[in-house]
Amino acid sequence: MGKLPCALLFFLLFTNPAFSWKKEEFRNCDQTPFCKRARSRQPGACPLTATDVSISGGDLVAKLVAKETNQETPTKPLVLKISAYQDGVMRLKIDEDPDLNPRKKRFEVPDVIVPEFSDKKLWLQSLKEEEEENSGLISVVYLSDGYEGVIRHDPFEVFVRERGENGKKVLSLNSNGLFDFEQIKDKKDENxxxxxxxxxxxxxxxxxPQSISFDVSFYGADFVYGIPEHATSLALKPTSGSGVEASEPYRLFNLDVFEYIHDSPFGLYGSIPFMISHGKSRGSSGFFWLNAAEMQIDVFNGNNSNEFLKLPSDQKRIDTLWMSEAGVVDAFFFVGPAPKDVVRQYTSVTGPTALPQLFSIAYHQCRxxxxxxxxxYNVDSKFDEHDIPYDVLWLDIEHTDGKKYFTWDKMLFPNPEEMQNKLAAKGRRMVTIVDPHIKRDDSYFIHEEASKKGYYVKDKTGNDFDGWCWPGSSSYLDMVDPKIRSWWGEKFSCKNYVGSTPSLYIWNDMNEPSVFNGPEVTMPRDALHYGDVEHRExxxxxxxxxxxxxxEGLAKRGKGQDRPFVLSRAFFPGSQRYGAVWTGDNTAEWEHLRVSVPMILTLGLTGMSFSGADVGGFFGNPDTELLIRWYQLGAFYPFFRGHAHHDTKRREPWLFGERNTELMREAIHVRYMLLPYFYTLFREANSSGTPVARPLWMEFPSDEKTFSNDEAFMVGNSLLVQGIYTQGAKHAEVYLPGDQPWYDFKNGNSYKGGETYKLDVLEDSVPSFIRGGTIYLERTDFDVALLKWQMILTLWL
Structure with missing residues (x-):
């Protein structure tokens, strides 16, 4: 009886196809105390000054102390450390002093920074002190490549500047005096x-309260980008400042959001607290805060946010305010100066995109x-019958026995190995879904073992956390523990995953984590993980x-399995090392087609090159024109998958009449024709971090007309694609940057660069152009493609 109300609530709320994003289900800044407190602070409020500045162990170290202490400011010094690394990277750490025995050690995120990054450390040797007019005493260390790291003593500020007389600032922290660090303390009294x-x-x-907030300023910037995941424009819009209507900050808090709305700063499934700036005068720079707690970020209104910095009128800047509920300051400054330099510097810290197998960058069919x-078998044969190539067929949760992962419904899928082998005989793979919620069923071997070993996340009382998801009552594995991750990985061996074969790969969904009856549809913040770390952290x-x-589990399966394909909905810095992501539960609307481009471009800028959006929209039934336009654009996504909700009408490409099938077939054929080119670009992403799909300004960094253009994008450096985002469109305006000619991908017509063209919209394609003077690999027939692949594999693998 006790579970009946919850079960009924689950059925009413989460099996209703009309359930969608509801604003009141999620917190806003005013309902989030740490965000509300940080936003209320005024410039110059930071009371901290830097003392005892010195070089120790190759780092600049200092103490941050309050000039005047009271109940509202820290009573214990904070420890600051600045480290320098090769290729223009500076790291800043600020934490409570461990020698002063804080009540609790604050959480530092492990396993994100790649081990080889430590080999790039530069040992700082000397420190010079200068007295600056209007700035007071500063301490300066030489970084590399013509840049210096600087700490101003009073009031405390950290920045990177160009080396030399009157060197201009590139990035700064606490220039506006908004730094605040709520130290963990004992209660004053039990009340x-x-x-x-x-x-x-x-x-x-x-x-x-244990929140941290501070301002970061980007100098010489016209726009800032990054901090996915949000369904909004590529260039981040101001959320505060003069002349800006008050709005919510950009939220970074992984959430399961049904039918999310577009043009919103609301956080979605993943969080990457990395921002990149770009401007014509200076180029690009970047800032990354390694912190896994909820974060909110304000972008101030260009160069008019406040006058606290008192910059020269010719030095532009964009100010931002970063606010987090917990953690430490572990921040990275990337000096650029070119856009590709910044993404290379960022991925030197978090790792480059894993090099995917060829099949995974082809077309995927899912429902x-x-x-x-x-x-x-019917779907598979229809692709052949209609001459439509595809490489991967997917199965969602209904393939399992009662939504218990690593199992098969024996009535519906009695011969899973035979099924996979028949697909593999045609060169095709299968993907099945495996989510983090484990059904609390004593007869289920995963639950029995995890429960016995104590492998679940605990609630605040120390018992196994019990929440609701697709199977009903569920517990969640504590993947922060390396021992549990290793145990989990073993479950993917063909021996343990009965019915699986080497041609089976995996889809991780609902891993924000999604908890249907939890606060904001996720896990309570006071749940406990390995090492007594709170979930909030x-x-x-x-x-x-x-x-x-x-x-890592798939990679252990044996020979030829060291490049696994795993799709994840939730992500964080470093996720690019483990597989692909997608933009989640979008909707069959033209605006969702439009917003897919800036979402994918933003993911690429922040390391996640292998990304895409559900072609056709997950929710709803697209009209035929929208579906065709989505296939034509999706053929250029780095990850290309058609997917739909079970309440939608079937939408395989052959169900819409002969002409429409032909149009979708042609779009998919374009992808297969370009596979060698895409594979080349993934290798580039793997070696340098440069994304596969790129904003125009990444290739044309001095062209201001490209800076806020997020309806067109570059695939590599050779191919420009412009989507069609309006029903019934007859014409499209396309800007072709640069001074080289462009050639229409479809008919070879030549266009002069640096101009905007009003072009007739064609039924059979979206506008796409090849950049003059570049080379791309094209698959013309099987034999030629095979020869090209042999050459590529010989060179790279």
Whole structure:
């Protein structure tokens, strides 16, 4: 009886196809105390000054102390450390002093920074002090490549500047004096209430407020980009400042959001707290905060946000405010100066995109759900019948026995190995879904073992956390523990995953984590992980560790399995090392087609090159024109998959009449023709971090007309693609940057660069152009393609 109300609530709320994003289900800044406090602070409020500045162990170290202490400011010094690395990277760490025995060690995110990054450390040898007019005493260290790291003593500020007389600033922290670090403390008395409530949920907050906030300024910037995931424009819009209507900050908090709305700063499935700036005068720079707690970020209105910095009128800047609920300051400054330099510097810290196998960058066919083996064979044969290539067929949760992962419904899929082998005989693979919620069923071998070993996340009382997801009552594996990740990885061996074969790969969904009856549809913040770390401290990294464990498990399967394909919905910095991501549960609307481009470009800028959006939209039934336009654009996504909700009409490409099937076939054929080119670009991403799909300004960094253009994009350096985002469009305006000619991808017509063209919209393609003076690999027939691949594999593998 006790579970009946929850089960009924689950059925009513989460099996109703009309359920969608509801604003009131999620917190805004005013309902989030740490965000509200940080936003209320005024420039210059930071009371900290830097003392005892010296060089120790190859780093600049200092203490941050309050000039005047009171109940509102820290009473214990903070420890600051600046480290320099090769290729223009500076790292800043600020934490409580461990020698002063803080009540709790603050969480630092492990397993994100690649081990080889430490080999690039530069040992700082000397420190010079200068007295600057209007700035007071500063301490300066030489970084590399003509840049210096500087700490101003009073008031405290950290920045990177160009070396030389009157060297201009590139990036700074606390230039506006907004730094605040809430130290973990004991309660003054037992009556002090640290609890936070939202709707029907109460967060016990046993350690009280522990948030951190600070301002970051980007100099010489016209726009800032990054910090996915949001369904909004590529160039981040101001959220605060003069002349700006008050809005929510950009939120970074991994959430399961049904039918998310476009043009919103609301956080979605993944979080990468990395921002890149770009401007015509200076180029690009970047800032990354390694922190897995909830984060909110304000972008101020260009160069008019406030006058606290008192810059020369010719030095532009964009100010931002970064706010996090917990953690430490572990921040990285990237000096650029070119856009590709910044992404290379960032991926030197978090790792480059894994080099995918060829099949995974081809076309994928998915639906929730293909019903049974007969349905699988029918879909497979129809692709052949209609001469439509595809490489991967997917199965969603209904293929399992009662939504228990690593199992098969024996009535619907009685011969899973035979099914996979028949697809493999045609060179095709299969993907099945494996989510982090484990059904609490004593007869289920995963649950029995995980429960016995104590491998689940705990609730605040120390018991196994019990939440609701697709199977009903579920617990969640504590993937922060390396031992549990290793145990999980073993489950993917063909011996342990009964019914699987080497041609089966994996899809991790719902790994934000999604908890249907939890606060904001996720896990309570006071749940406990390995090492007594609260969920609030690592929430945004939970899906990352799950993705990591799955990918490493597949890689252990044996020979030829060292490049696994795993798709993840949740992501975090470093996720690019483990597989692909997609933009989640989008909708069959023209605006969702449009917003897919800036979302994918933003993911690429922040390391996640292998990304795409559900072609056709996950929710709803696209009209035929929208579906065709989506295939024509999706053929240029780095990850190309058609996918749909089980309540939608079937939409395989042959179901819309002969002419429409022909148009979708042609779009998919374009992708296959370009596979050698895409593979080349993935190798480039793997070696340098440069994304596969790129904003125009990455290739044309001095052309201001490209800076806010997010309807067109570059595939590599050779191919420009312009989507069609309006029903019934007859014409499209396309800007072709640069001073070289461009050639129409379809008919070879030549166009002069640096001009905007009003072009007739064609039924059979979206506007796409080859850049003069570049080379791209094209697959013309099987024999030629095979020869090209042999050459590529010989050179690279």
């Amino acid at each position: 002090e209430d640290w609890e936070e409530k939202f709707r029907t949920h109460t967060d016990s907050r046993p350690y009280g 929730w759900n293909y019903r049974d083996e007969e349905d699988v 690592l929430h945004n990294a939970y899906g990352y560790y799950f993705h990591m464990a799955t990918a």
